Amino acid sequence: MKVSAREIVRLLNNRHSEDIFVDECKNGPTWFGSHLRLDAWVMKRKWSPITTIGYEVKVSRSDFLNDDKWQGYLQYCNQFY
Structure with a gap:
């Protein structure tokens, strides 16, 4: 079963239902x-x-391996996943 990025974001939203x-x-x-x-x-x-x-x-694995933007996100959050 392939999971979409949209579904993962929806699950994260549920996990953080008490947060902004x-x-x-x-x-x-x-x-x-x-x-x-x-x-x-x-x-x-x-x-x-x-x-x-x-x-x-x-x-996808290729998306993970080719991501070169993640370091730019670090200044906007205390934790990054």
Whole structure:
């Protein structure tokens, strides 16, 4: 059974139902050229310490091996998966 990226994001949304969850989260406006887009970004509903989590979903081995954007996401989250 092949699982889609959309299904994984839906499951992550369920897992973080108590938190602030944003799918397809961009780091800036679309019309100003290059931007990064996390598949999901979460802010935990605890304020001390503020914890943010980024998710980049990979559903194929080739996508995983050829990802060269992940390092750019690190500045936007405390944890990255």
